[in-house]
Amino acid sequence: MSPQLHGVLTALATPFTADGEIDAARLRLLVDRSIDGGVDGVVACGSTGEFAALSTEERRLLVETVVEHAGGRVPVVAQTGATSTAEAIRLSRHAQECGADVLMVVAPYYEQLTLGETARYFRTVAESVELPVMLYNYPAATGVNLDPETVGTLARDVENIQYIKDSSGDMHQAAQLIHELGKDITAIIGADTLVLAALAEGATAVMAGTANLLPREIVAVHRAVAAGDFAAARAEWNRIYPLINAISSAPYVPAVKAALGVIGLPIGTPRWPTADLDAALLARIEKLIAELQLEAAYA
Numbered sequence: 001m002s003p004q005l006h007g008v009l010t011a012l013a014t015p016f017t018a019d020g021e022i023d024a025a026r027l028r029l030l031v032d033r034s035i036d037g038g039v040d041g042v043v044a045c046g047s048t049g050e051f052a053a054l055s056t057e058e059r060r061l062l063v064e065t066v067v068e069h070a071g072g073r074v075p076v077v078a079q080t081g082a083t084s085t086a087e088a089i090r091l092s093r094h095a096q097e098c099g100a101d102v103l104m105v106v107a108p109y110y111e112q113l114t115l116g117e118t119a120r121y122f123r124t125v126a127e128s129v130e131l132p133v134m135l136y137n138y139p140a141a142t143g144v145n146l147d148p149e150t151v152g153t154l155a156r157d158v159e160n161i162q163y164i165k166d167s168s169g170d171m172h173q174a175a176q177l178i179h180e181l182g183k184d185i186t187a188i189i190g191a192d193t194l195v196l197a198a199l200a201e202g203a204t205a206v207m208a209g210t211a212n213l214l215p216r217e218i219v220a221v222h223r224a225v226a227a228g229d230f231a232a233a234r235a236e237w238n239r240i241y242p243l244i245n246a247i248s249s250a251p252y253v254p255a256v257k258a259a260l261g262v263i264g265l266p267i268g269t270p271r272w273p274t275a276d277l278d279a280a281l282l283a284r285i286e287k288l289i290a291e292l293q294l295e296a297a298y299a
Contacts, residue, residue, distance in 0.1 A: 013260065171197055
């Protein structure tokens, strides 16, 4: 039985070598950094991981590498959504076979679907596997918002649809998922700048790309909230929020990768056509990192 997801999940970045290939050695370092920082799970092939710029073979390699290296230390979530139902099924079955704990399935992107078409896609993919499935709601990328009513219907109708990652950035919708659908599905909030708000509201888990950079710090926020120490949670959040907000306000993937390079953990540049972070934004992030005194490894 797969473990129940909770706490802080790192949406892993995907390291590339100088010639643009996946850097498996650096990926393992990122996994270790997150686990050593106390996170409760890692996510392969998410948006922070640039999955849409990867080939099918590369996506399979990422999941295999993360599952193998995590080695059961924390649950591994594999993002297996695709632009076609058939491809999503193939990726989902592969992730299941190689030992992922949960499948996160983004709605098809580019060709905007109706809500009914999107719901049929989720049903079909979920019914093709036995693992728990996490709906991935990212309307900015897919053009379709999974409203709470649709989410509730899917969760009640399909037994292994057990989670919803909401990256809408809409805290009102997040609160509805947490409070109105808590008996049907577990809500995981995916907007980095809403980590404290989501946890305080009662979210079971948060998922953040900035946890590649700040695993221990974001975990400290979660643990303080879980302990009922909201003063400590707010103090730590106030300390790290400026950096999280700067990264979230910039082109996100380039900012995460640039920030990791600043602390001494270079993982390459984003895959083209995504450009590197511009000099002014990089300078701002460098300043904020210096103020926090972040390092690549924790003592």
